[in-house]
Amino acid sequence: xxKGLPETRxxxxxxxxxxxxxxxxxxxxxxxxxxxxxxxxxxxxxxxxQMRKKTMKTGFDFNIMVVGQSGLGKSTLVNTLFKSQVxxxxxxxxxxxxxxxxxxxxxVGHVIEEGGVKMKLTVIDTPGFGDQINNENCWxxxxxxxxxxxxxxxxxxxxxxxxxxxxxxxxxxxLYFISxxxxxxxxxxxxxMKHLSKVVNIIPVxxxxxxxxxxxxxxxxxxxxxxxxxxxxxxxxxxEFDEDLEDKTENDKIRQExxxxxxxxxxxxxxVNGKRVLGRKTPWGIIExxxxxxxxxxxxxxxxxxxxxxxxxxxxxxxxxxxxxxKRLNDNGGLPPVSVDTEGSHxxxx
Amino acid sequence: MSKQQPTQxxxxxxxxxxxxxxxxxxxxxxxxxxxxxxxLMVVGESGLGKSTLINSLFLTDLYPERIIPGAAExxxxxxxxxxxxxxxxxxxxxxxxxxVDTPGYGDAINCRDCFKTIISYIDEQFERYLHDESGLNRxxxxxxxxxxxxxxxxxxxxxxKPLDVAFMKAIHNKVNIVPVxxxxxxxxxxxxxxxxxxxxxEIEEHNIKIYHLPDAExxxxxxxxxxxxxxxxxxxxxxxxxxxxxEAKGKKVRGRLYPWGVVEVENPEHNDFLKLRTMLITHMQxxxxxxxxxxxxxxxxxxxKRGGRKVENEDMNxxxxxxxxxxxxxxxxxxxxxxQAQMQLQMQGGDGDGSxxxxxx
Numbered sequence: 001x002x003k004g005l006p007e008t009r010x011x012x013x014x015x016x017x018x019x020x021x022x023x024x025x026x027x028x029x030x031x032x033x034x035x036x037x038x039x040x041x042x043x044x045x046x047x048x049x050q051m052r053k054k055t056m057k058t059g060f061d062f063n064i065m066v067v068g069q070s071g072l073g074k075s076t077l078v079n080t081l082f083k084s085q086v087x088x089x090x091x092x093x094x095x096x097x098x099x100x101x102x103x104x105x106x107x108v109g110h111v112i113e114e115g116g117v118k119m120k121l122t123v124i125d126t127p128g129f130g131d132q133i134n135n136e137n138c139w140x141x142x143x144x145x146x147x148x149x150x151x152x153x154x155x156x157x158x159x160x161x162x163x164x165x166x167x168x169x170x171x172x173x174x175l176y177f178i179s180x181x182x183x184x185x186x187x188x189x190x191x192x193m194k195h196l197s198k199v200v201n202i203i204p205v206x207x208x209x210x211x212x213x214x215x216x217x218x219x220x221x222x223x224x225x226x227x228x229x230x231x232x233x234x235x236x237x238x239x240e241f242d243e244d245l246e247d248k249t250e251n252d253k254i255r256q257e258x259x260x261x262x263x264x265x266x267x268x269x270x271x272v273n274g275k276r277v278l279g280r281k282t283p284w285g286i287i288e289x290x291x292x293x294x295x296x297x298x299x300x301x302x303x304x305x306x307x308x309x310x311x312x313x314x315x316x317x318x319x320x321x322x323x324x325x326x327k328r329l330n331d332n333g334g335l336p337p338v339s340v341d342t343e344g345s346h347x348x349x350x
Numbered sequence: 351m352s353k354q355q356p357t358q359x360x361x362x363x364x365x366x367x368x369x370x371x372x373x374x375x376x377x378x379x380x381x382x383x384x385x386x387x388x389x390l391m392v393v394g395e396s397g398l399g400k401s402t403l404i405n406s407l408f409l410t411d412l413y414p415e416r417i418i419p420g421a422a423e424x425x426x427x428x429x430x431x432x433x434x435x436x437x438x439x440x441x442x443x444x445x446x447x448x449x450v451d452t453p454g455y456g457d458a459i460n461c462r463d464c465f466k467t468i469i470s471y472i473d474e475q476f477e478r479y480l481h482d483e484s485g486l487n488r489x490x491x492x493x494x495x496x497x498x499x500x501x502x503x504x505x506x507x508x509x510x511k512p513l514d515v516a517f518m519k520a521i522h523n524k525v526n527i528v529p530v531x532x533x534x535x536x537x538x539x540x541x542x543x544x545x546x547x548x549x550x551x552e553i554e555e556h557n558i559k560i561y562h563l564p565d566a567e568x569x570x571x572x573x574x575x576x577x578x579x580x581x582x583x584x585x586x587x588x589x590x591x592x593x594x595x596x597e598a599k600g601k602k603v604r605g606r607l608y609p610w611g612v613v614e615v616e617n618p619e620h621n622d623f624l625k626l627r628t629m630l631i632t633h634m635q636x637x638x639x640x641x642x643x644x645x646x647x648x649x650x651x652x653x654x655k656r657g658g659r660k661v662e663n664e665d666m667n668x669x670x671x672x673x674x675x676x677x678x679x680x681x682x683x684x685x686x687x688x689x690q691a692q693m694q695l696q697m698q699g700g701d702g703d704g705s706x707x708x709x710x711x
Binding site: 069070071072073099131132133134135136179180181182183184185186187188189190191207208210211213214223227230280281282283284285286287288293294 | 396398421458459460461464504507533535539608610612619620
C-alpha cells in the first residue's frame with residue numbers, strides 16, 4: 001500500500017490510498033489516468049503559477065479589525081504592520097480627540113501594492129470600546145457590524161444575477177488588544193472574546209509590551225493563555241480547523257508558545273548600530289520594534305501577513321460565514337426572502 | 351539689684367532672654383516621642399503598579415502573601431477596602447503608616463458603583479473622628495482619617511478616562527488628591543510631557559480640585575524654594591516602582607531590567623519617583639493640616655447641619671420625612687374626625703327627642 005502507485009485504473013482508487021502525507025515529488029509523478037499510454041510531464045503543477053498570475057492581476061481584499069481600549073496603540077500598530085499610514089488616524093491625526101460616548105465603527109480603506117500584488121486593505125477601528133464607566137454590552141455594535149458584512153455577502157451570493165467577484169467586506173481578522181497589566185485578563189476582555197470568537201477570527205495581542213520585563217512578559221502570557229483555555233475561548237488559529245498534521249504541529253507551537261504576541265508599535269525611525277530601525281527612544285535605551293529580543297512584533301507580522309493571510313480569509317469564508325449562512329437559512333425556513341425569483345426557487349411561497 | 355538672681359535661669363550671654371524660643375524644640379521632642387500617624391489611600395485600576403510603588407516608597411513589603419485573582423473572579427468581585435498598617439522608624443522618629451488599598455476598583459465591566467464603597471469608607475473615618483472628638487474622653491483619639499489619596503492614572507490612555515474624572519469629582523471635597531501617572535517607563539519623554547499637559551488641562555476643564563503644594567515661605571532658603579518650584583512643575587508625577595536591585599554602571603540600583611536598558615527608579619531623569627517621595631515626606635504635615643482644616647471641617651459642618659441623625663442615604667431621608675409627615679397628617683385628620691363626631695353627639699344629645707339618630711346616646 002505504501003508503494004505509491006496502485007495498479008487500478010479508476011480515479012476513485014486514488015482516494016483510497018493510505019492517508020499519510022504524500023512526500024513532495026522531486027520529479028514529476030507518473031500520472032495515473034485511464035489512458036495509460038500517456039507518459040512524461042503534463043504540466044498540472046503549472047496551475048499554481050497560473051493562480052499566482054491571476055491573483056496578481058485581480059488583487060485581493062483583506063479586512064482587519066482592531067479592538068481595544070483607547071490608547072493601547074492600535075492605530076500605531078496597524079500602521080507599523082503595513083508600513084504605511086493606513087489606520088483611521090492616518091490622514092489628520094488629532095491626538096486631542098475625545099473619547100466617543102458609544103462604540104463607533106470606522107472603516108478606512110487603502111490599496112497597497114508590493115511586488116506587483118495589489119491588496120485592498122480595510123482597517124476597521126472601534127473607538128469607544130471599553131472606555132466608558134459602564135461598558136456592558138459594548139461588544140454588541142461590533143458583533144452587529146460583523147454580521148452585517150456576512151449578510152451583505154449572503155445577499156450577493158443568492159442573487160440570481162450576481163457579480164463575478166463579490167466584494168468582500170467580511171472581517172477576516174480581529175486583533176484584540178490586551179492591556180499589559182501584568183496580572184490577568186480583565187472581565188471585559190473575557191466577555192468580548194467569549195462572544196466574538198464564534199463569529200470572527202480573533203488574534204489576541206498584548207499591547208505596549210515595552211511595559212514588561214522578560215519575566216513579567218512570559219508569566220503574563222502564560223496566565224492569559226491559561227485563562228483563555230479555562231474559559232473555552234478559541235482564538236485563531238482554532239484547534240478544530242487544523243487541516244492536517246503539518247498544520248497542527250505548526251499551529252500548536254504558535255498557540256502554546258508564541259500567542260498572545262506581545263508587541264510594540266512605532267512609526268518613527270532611529271539609528272541603531274548603523275542601521276535605521278523603527279523604534280521608541282527612551283532615556284534608558286531604544287526599543288527596536290523588529291528586534292525579536294525586544295518584542296514579538298515581527299512574529300505577529302509574519303503570522304498575519306506572511307504565512308496565514310490566506311488561511312484567515314479561508315477560515316472566515318468556509319467556517320464563520322458558512323455558520324452564519326446556515327443559521328440564516330434555517331431561521332427563514334429556506335432561502336432568504338430577498339431578491340429571489342419565485343419561479344426559479346424550489347421552495348417558493350406556497 | 352545687688353542680689354544676683356539664681357544663675358540657672360539666666361542665659362549669661364543675652365540678658366533679658368526669657369527662653370520661650372525653646373518651645374519648638376519641646377514640641378519637636380514631644381512629637382518625636384508621640385510619633386506620627388498618616389493614612390494614605392491608593393486608588394487605581396488593577397495592574398497599574400500601586401502595590402509595587404507603595405513598597406518602593408516605604409522600602410517595605412506591605413503585601414507579603416498576595417494572590418492576584420483571575421479575570422473570572424474579578425467579574426464577581428466588588429470594590430473592597432483593605433487597610434494595612436506598618437510602623438516605620440527612622441532616626442528615632444516613629445511613623446505609623448496606614449495604607450488603604452482599594453482592590454476591585456475599575457475592574458468591573460460596569461463601574462458605576464465603583465466608588466460608593468470608597469466614599470463611604472472616607473466618610474466613616476470622618477464620622478468616627480467626629481464622634482470621638484465630641485466624646486468625653488478625648489485624650490487618645492486615633493486619627494484614621496484619610497490624609498492623602500494617590501490616584502493612579504493609566505499611562506496607556508490619552509489622558510483621563512471618564513471613570514477617572516467621575517471619581518475625582520466625587521472625592522475632591524473629601525480628601526487630598528495627588529494624581530500619579532503609573533508605569534511611566536512605558537512612555538518616552540515627549541509622550542510623558544504631552545500626557546501631563548493633557549491631564550492638567552482636563553483637570554482644569556472639569557474643575558477637579560487636586561492637592562496643591564503650598565508655596566515656599568519667603569524666608570526659606572533658595573534651595574527649598576527651588577525644590578518646591580520643581581515639585582509644583584512636575585505634577586502629576588510620573589513614576590516607576592521597583593524593589594529589585596539591578597546592576598547598572600557598576601553599582602546596584604533599584605530598577606527594572608529590560609533588554610534595551612535599565613530603568614532606574616531613583617534617577618530623576620528616568621522618572622519622578624524621588625520627587626513624589628520628597629513631596630510626600632516634606633508635606634506630610636501639610637497634608638494632615640489640610641485634611642483637618644478643610645476636608646474634615648467641610649464634613650463636620652455638613653454633618654451637624656443635618657442634625658445628628660445618622661442617615662444612610664439622602665433619598666431615604668427625604669422618604670422618611672415624607673412618610674412621617676403623612677403619618678402625622680393622618681393622625682391629625684383622625685383627631686379632627688373624632689372631635690367632630692364628639693361635637694355632633696353633644697349637639698344631638700342637647701337637642702334631645704327631635705332626632706331619629708339619637709337613640710343610642
